[in-house]
Amino acid sequence: MKILIVEDEARVGRFIERALGEQAYTTRLVTTCAAARDALADSPYDAIVLDLGLPDGDGFDLLREWRASGFNEPVLVLSARDAVNDRILGLNLGADDYLPKPFSIEELVARLRSLLRRQSTAPRATTLEHRGVRLDLLARVATVEGRAVDLTAREFALLELFLQNPRRVLNRTLIAEKIWDASYDLETNLIEVYVRRLRQKLDQPGAEPFIRTVRGAGYQLA
Amino acid sequence: MKSFTLRLTLQFAGLVTATTAIVLTVGGFLLDREVERSLELLHEVEARELFELVGNDSSLTAAAIADRIRHDADSDAALFVIQVAKTGGEVVFRSNNLGETILPVDGSAPRHWTTTIPYFGRVHVSASRHGPWLLQIGSPLEPSERLIEDYIRISIFLLIGSALLSLVLGYGFSRATLRPLRAIEETAERIGADHLTERIPTPAGRDELASLTNLLNRMLDRLHGSFEQVRRFTADASHELKTPLALIQLNAEKLRAKARHDPDCAATVTDILEEISRLQQMIDRLLFLAHADSGALTTAFRHLETQALLATLADDAIALAEDRHARFAIGRNEPGTLRGEFDLLRQLLLNVVGNAVNAAPPGSGITLESHAEGPRWVLSVLDEGPGMTPAQLERAFDRFVRFAPPAGAAPGPRGHGLGLAICKGIVELHGGTIRLENRRDRSGLRVRIELPRVES
Numbered sequence: 085m086k087i088l089i090v091e092d093e094a095r096v097g098r099f100i101e102r103a104l105g106e107q108a109y110t111t112r113l114v115t116t117c118a119a120a121r122d123a124l125a126d127s128p129y130d131a132i133v134l135d136l137g138l139p140d141g142d143g144f145d146l147l148r149e150w151r152a153s154g155f156n157e158p159v160l161v162l163s164a165r166d167a168v169n170d171r172i173l174g175l176n177l178g179a180d181d182y183l184p185k186p187f188s189i190e191e192l193v194a195r196l197r198s199l200l201r202r203q204s205t206a207p208r209a210t211t212l213e214h215r216g217v218r219l220d221l222l223a224r225v226a227t228v229e230g231r232a233v234d235l236t237a238r239e240f241a242l243l244e245l246f247l248q249n250p251r252r253v254l255n256r257t258l259i260a261e262k263i264w265d266a267s268y269d270l271e272t273n274l275i276e277v278y279v280r281r282l283r284q285k286l287d288q289p290g291a292e293p294f295i296r297t298v299r300g301a302g303y304q305l306a
Numbered sequence: 307m308k309s310f311t312l313r314l315t316l317q318f319a320g321l322v323t324a325t326t327a328i329v330l331t332v333g334g335f336l337l338d339r340e341v342e343r344s345l346e347l348l349h350e351v352e353a354r355e356l357f358e359l360v361g362n363d364s365s366l367t368a369a370a371i372a373d374r375i376r377h378d379a380d381s382d383a384a385l386f387v388i389q390v391a392k393t394g395g396e397v398v399f400r401s402n403n404l405g406e407t408i409l410p411v412d413g414s415a416p417r418h419w420t421t422t423i424p425y426f427g428r429v430h431v432s433a434s435r436h437g438p439w440l441l442q443i444g445s446p447l448e449p450s451e452r453l454i455e456d457y458i459r460i461s462i463f464l465l466i467g468s469a470l471l472s473l474v475l476g477y478g479f480s481r482a483t484l485r486p487l488r489a490i491e492e493t494a495e496r497i498g499a500d501h502l503t504e505r506i507p508t509p510a511g512r513d514e515l516a517s518l519t520n521l522l523n524r525m526l527d528r529l530h531g532s533f534e535q536v537r538r539f540t541a542d543a544s545h546e547l548k549t550p551l552a553l554i555q556l557n558a559e560k561l562r563a564k565a566r567h568d569p570d571c572a573a574t575v576t577d578i579l580e581e582i583s584r585l586q587q588m589i590d591r592l593l594f595l596a597h598a599d600s601g602a603l604t605t606a607f608r609h610l611e612t613q614a615l616l617a618t619l620a621d622d623a624i625a626l627a628e629d630r631h632a633r634f635a636i637g638r639n640e641p642g643t644l645r646g647e648f649d650l651l652r653q654l655l656l657n658v659v660g661n662a663v664n665a666a667p668p669g670s671g672i673t674l675e676s677h678a679e680g681p682r683w684v685l686s687v688l689d690e691g692p693g694m695t696p697a698q699l700e701r702a703f704d705r706f707v708r709f710a711p712p713a714g715a716a717p718g719p720r721g722h723g724l725g726l727a728i729c730k731g732i733v734e735l736h737g738g739t740i741r742l743e744n745r746r747d748r749s750g751l752r753v754r755i756e757l758p759r760v761e762s
Contacts (some may be wrong), residue, residue, distance in 0.1 A: 088594060093549050093553070094550055095551075095553055096549065096556065099553075099556040099560075113594060123309055133693060137545050164544050164545040164547075164548035164552070165544055165545060165547050178319035183721070184548075185548040185549060185551070185552040186548055186551040186552035186553075186554070186555040186556075186586055187552060187555070187583060188555065188558055188559060189556055190559070213650060224700055235368050236625075237621070238622070240626070240740075256583075262689025264652075266649055266652070266653075272626060272656050272657060272659075273626075273660070274625070274656060274660075275628060277629040278625060281628075281629070282628060299576045299579070299580055300576050300577070300578070300580035300581075300583055301579060301583075
């Protein structure tokens with residue numbers, strides 16, 4: 085898997101390079117639009133991590149060019165700019181995902197991996213299971229150790245998100261985006277409240293909480 | 307007809323009518339004077355004629371004088387009354403048509419006056435001195451009075467006619483005059499933060515309207531410039547602030563990975579990461595406010611059904627309330643439509659409900675009500691907490707203001723003090739108002755949000 089990183093802030097770029105390298109991806113880091121065009125003309129890439137603010141142009145222009153010329157691999161847009169407008173514009177122009185700065189490197193790796201997996205058209209599971217919690221996506225039924233648990237629609241969606249990303253730390257922005265379809269921050273402690281409700285319904289007495297809080301990062305299945 | 311067009315039309319008609327009235331009145335006076343002057347000229351001619359007949363001899367008897375001028379006086383009896391007096395004041399001849407009347411004789415001559423005599427009615431009299439005689443000749447004013455009357459009647463018709471005509475012409479005139487203003491109005495209507503590039507078409511010529519249009523267009527240029535500046539500033543600021551923040555976060559994560567076996571160090575790094583995430587949220591909110599303040603926020607407004615909007619919110623609001631052992635209920639919920647961005651309105655309502663939940667004592671209720679009131683949609687969130695002091699009410703919408711939780715209540719989630727400022731920004735973006743007031747029926751706070759309604 086070869087990944088092109090277009091990021092003008094060299095130190096951020098090297099961080100991404102190193103992190104993706106640890107995951108055994110081959111990477112190439114470029115810092116300008118011109119270099120990005122050359123790189124893509126030289127050799128094919130399986131995915132692109134694209135920063136928007138580049139010294140010699142706008143990342144959106146590159147994205148538009150690539151999509152117009154038939155480049156179909158996933159593009160993950162990174163931006164420090166106004167999240168809402170850029171997210172909408174980026175997704176309209178054919179970006180596959182959008183990550184606002186500052187971001188967690190684990191989050192970037194996780195999102196990229198999920199983009200590449202989506203690309204490989206593996207059949208999606210219809211039941212998800214983790215530590216005795218079982219979610220039937222077709223029947224919309226949740227069970228803990230075989231015992232049915234009553235979940236609201238939001239709780240079900242949130243649990244599904246966690247079970248589909250078993251090892252990944254999910255941050256507030258991502259949860260708000262996936263469950264509430266929100267492009268603005270939800271402002272309240274709504275996510276915290278729903279995680280608490282899920283814990284009350286799923287946790288076994290005396291056992292470790294089903295969902296654990298990763299301070300400063302988000303939530304993760306335990 | 308708009309009031310300005312109406313006003314202009316009326317002013318135009320008034321002006322034209324008043325001018326016509328003044329011209330006609332002045333004409334009437336001139337006509338009146340001209341009629342008198344022509345009478346006086348006739349009197350002068352007649353006086354000379356009489357003087358030729360009477361001659362210069364002052365010793366003539368009244369009978370002799372009558373003899374000399376009676377014939378002439380009688381033949382002009384329809385036109386003139388005649389009285390002849392000696393310079394001393396003794397009247398020596400009076401024409402028959404004077405009847406009993408004796409015209410007053412005083413020494414000053416020539417002079418003209420108007421008097422009334424039984425046979426002719428009003429008579430204009432001229433007195434002139436010729437030789438030893440004071441000749442007084444008068445003419446009836448009736449024919450000239452009839453002329454003036456006719457003149458006045460015609461003038462009134464002309465005045466009414468000109469008033470009606472000037473109303474019609476004035477309407478056309480004011481419409482034509484205001485056409486460039488309407489063009490300005492229409493363009494200005496279209497220009498919002500999203501269409502700041504549009505300009506008012508400049509009318510041909512170099513008149514006042516053209517310079518007004520140019521002035522407005524220059525103002526729009528400056529406005530456009532400052533909007534662009536705000537947009538660029540917020541974009542630059544977020545880039546400049548977030549890129550170093552991204553680096554700090556990446557480094558902190560690396561540190562945490564390395565310090566896995568040193569719990570103290572790992573805890574410190576976790577604190578740093580938590581603060582980074584708070585800082586990031588704060589930057590996002592401040593940028594949102596900066597955008598909303600400048601009107602530079604691009605929004606996707608759609609028609610929203612209020613009942614559906616509240617229904618989709620209810621689950622989340624119930625979850626928020628239950629978490630603090632309070633009850634949430636939707637009270638009065640009338641159907642209605644408004645224009646807005648769902649995402650923003652949800653953020654607004656969740657925020658307000660979240661605040662109410664934090665103020666609510668355990669077991670108390672929070673009610674959301676919505677109803678139409680004239681052209682507005684009124685939405686109220688009522689809690690049963692302690693309400694706010696007047697000082698708190700005044701400062702509630704300020705930025706970075708945080709109030710201590712009410713006594714006895716469990717501390718709520720740690721906020722940034724921007725929540726209500728953002729609420730206000732969202733409400734104003736939708737053209738509405740938000741107000742806090744203490745409940746009158748019981749202790750508690752009522753948040754009243756008014757948004758423009760759309761007729762469905």
